[in-house]
Amino acid sequence: MKHIVTLDTRNVSAKDGGCGECQTSCIANQSCEH
Amino acid sequence: MIHQYKLNGYNIILDVYSASVHVTDDVAYDAIAMLDEKKDRDEIRKTLLERYRDRGVTDQDIDDTFSDIDELIGEGKLFAEDVFADKAFDLKAKSNVVKALCLLVAHTCNLNCSYCFASQGKFHGNQGLMSFETGKRALDFLVENSGLRRNLEVDFFGGEPLMNFQVCKDLVAYARSIEKEKNKNFRFTLTTNGVGLTDEVIEWANKECYNVVLSLDGRKEVNDRFRVDKAGHGSYDRIVPNFQKLVKARTNGTYYMRGTFTHYNTDFTKDIFHMADDLGFTELSMEPVVTDPKNPSALTEEDLPIIKEQYEILAKDMLRREEEGHPITFYHYMINLEHGPCIYKRISGCGSGTEYMAVTAWGDLYPCHQFVGDENYKLGNIWDGVTNTALRDEFKLCNVYSRPDCANCWAKLYCAGGCAANALHATGDIHGTYEYGCEVFKKRIECAIMIKVAEAKRQAQKAKE
Numbered sequence: 001m002k003h004i005v006t007l008d009t010r011n012v013s014a015k016d017g018g019c020g021e022c023q024t025s026c027i028a029n030q031s032c033e034h
Numbered sequence: 035m036i037h038q039y040k041l042n043g044y045n046i047i048l049d050v051y052s053a054s055v056h057v058t059d060d061v062a063y064d065a066i067a068m069l070d071e072k073k074d075r076d077e078i079r080k081t082l083l084e085r086y087r088d089r090g091v092t093d094q095d096i097d098d099t100f101s102d103i104d105e106l107i108g109e110g111k112l113f114a115e116d117v118f119a120d121k122a123f124d125l126k127a128k129s130n131v132v133k134a135l136c137l138l139v140a141h142t143c144n145l146n147c148s149y150c151f152a153s154q155g156k157f158h159g160n161q162g163l164m165s166f167e168t169g170k171r172a173l174d175f176l177v178e179n180s181g182l183r184r185n186l187e188v189d190f191f192g193g194e195p196l197m198n199f200q201v202c203k204d205l206v207a208y209a210r211s212i213e214k215e216k217n218k219n220f221r222f223t224l225t226t227n228g229v230g231l232t233d234e235v236i237e238w239a240n241k242e243c244y245n246v247v248l249s250l251d252g253r254k255e256v257n258d259r260f261r262v263d264k265a266g267h268g269s270y271d272r273i274v275p276n277f278q279k280l281v282k283a284r285t286n287g288t289y290y291m292r293g294t295f296t297h298y299n300t301d302f303t304k305d306i307f308h309m310a311d312d313l314g315f316t317e318l319s320m321e322p323v324v325t326d327p328k329n330p331s332a333l334t335e336e337d338l339p340i341i342k343e344q345y346e347i348l349a350k351d352m353l354r355r356e357e358e359g360h361p362i363t364f365y366h367y368m369i370n371l372e373h374g375p376c377i378y379k380r381i382s383g384c385g386s387g388t389e390y391m392a393v394t395a396w397g398d399l400y401p402c403h404q405f406v407g408d409e410n411y412k413l414g415n416i417w418d419g420v421t422n423t424a425l426r427d428e429f430k431l432c433n434v435y436s437r438p439d440c441a442n443c444w445a446k447l448y449c450a451g452g453c454a455a456n457a458l459h460a461t462g463d464i465h466g467t468y469e470y471g472c473e474v475f476k477k478r479i480e481c482a483i484m485i486k487v488a489e490a491k492r493q494a495q496k497a498k499e
């Protein structure tokens with residue numbers, strides 16, 4: 001029996017320094033657009 | 035670092051540095067808590083067998099639990115180490131690319147909302163409208179300083195930007211005329227109080243604006259308490275039909291109904307549900323007012339538990355609506371666990387003062403719209419560029435790892451250290467933390483993750499059936 005279920009979460013597709021193509025948030029509610 | 039909490043019947047564990055989300059039974063929940071306290075495994079076993087004897091928990095169950103835990107630790111999904119701190123200190127070397135501008139096209143407004151941080155668009159200064167020439171130069175400045183970034187964002191803001199609609203329209207036309215040659219993709223957004231939403235504006239906004247932010251505080255009596263015209267008349271009856279017309283005609287792009295809640299409506303879920311159920315809006319955002327603590331509308335310490343409870347009510351109700359087939363979106367509960375922001379964004383935040391700046395009607399540059407009017411925070415102008423490079427460097431280093439208060443906070447890679455302007459207003463330092471905002475933020479993240487957990491459980495159940 002599994003006592004722990006882990007949601008499928010994503011790990012760092014970010015280019016060095018971040019690619020910066022995602023929307024300026026104005027963070028947690030953003031998605032990566034790389 | 036981990037964060038454990040129980041909400042809506044779920045035992046949830048967030049592993050901070052791997053961003054993993056775990057849902058556990060009670061035994062595993064307690065075991066992980068005790069491991070986090072560095073307790074010995076034999077001691078943990080003894081405690082759990084005693085605590086859960088009535089439920090028939092056996093030695094084998096404890097072995098299985100430890101096995102699950104060790105598997106996750108081995109995969110780097112539990113008690114993961116912080117491998118990101120070094121990246122924060124690389125940010126000073128970051129290029130001076132600019133990718134987003136907030137254009138204050140109108141330093142004036144046709145409403146007179148008493149809680150307005152921009153003092154009705156005047157930003158504690160003079161009234162004025164941005165000329166096309168100044169706006170055009172701002173767009174050229176953005177293109178010239180955007181490096182290889184393709185997506186460029188421009189928000190029409192104020193004051194009330196629609197008081198300068200012709201310039202907004204002409205600036206979009208100019209941007210469209212150069213974007214192919216410059217290999218750029220301009221994404222325009224409009225933030226409006228709705229008074230000036232004519233049929234022509236609606237058609238333009240729905241064609242050209244990637245996102246529109248529509249200011250409405252919810253119920254009529256709530257909205258009309260603060261959002262009044264110069265004669266003191268409430269705006270609700272004028273703006274709601276305009277917003278409904280825009281949303282009905284909007285087939286491309288996003289919109290958000292953007293409300294502000296204050297000490298006078300800490301029952302703000304009623305405002306959200308009013309906008310959803312009575313007015314037909316599905317994309318909703320409701321923000322806590324940020325104002326001088328002496329202002330009667332300011333949120334108080336006594337309000338905090340009420341606000342937290344409201345966020346829980348909202349999360350549970352959203353799950354109900356989703357189950358019944360008529361979901362709503364709440365901006366702060368949109369969390370993308372599978373494809374969220376990269377670590378650089380999580381550390382550096384919104385980019386204010388570096389890749390995001392506000393431009394006044396006269397072409398001056400500030401770190402963002404909330405700093406406008408404070409001469410200490412003037413970065414330069416759109417003709418000479420950033421001349422106060424020391425200030426820009428300070429903002430480059432303004433990140434979650436530069437804030438001592440954030441060091442042991444589980445939410446730091448979700449908020450990136452929070453808003454520099456809020457920190458300045460609350461503590462007098464852009465590297466400070468606005469603690470009240472932190473408390474509200476953490477509650478929202480807990481609720482957002484709980485919704486994801488509930489959705490995953492629901493999907494797993496449906497797959498089983």
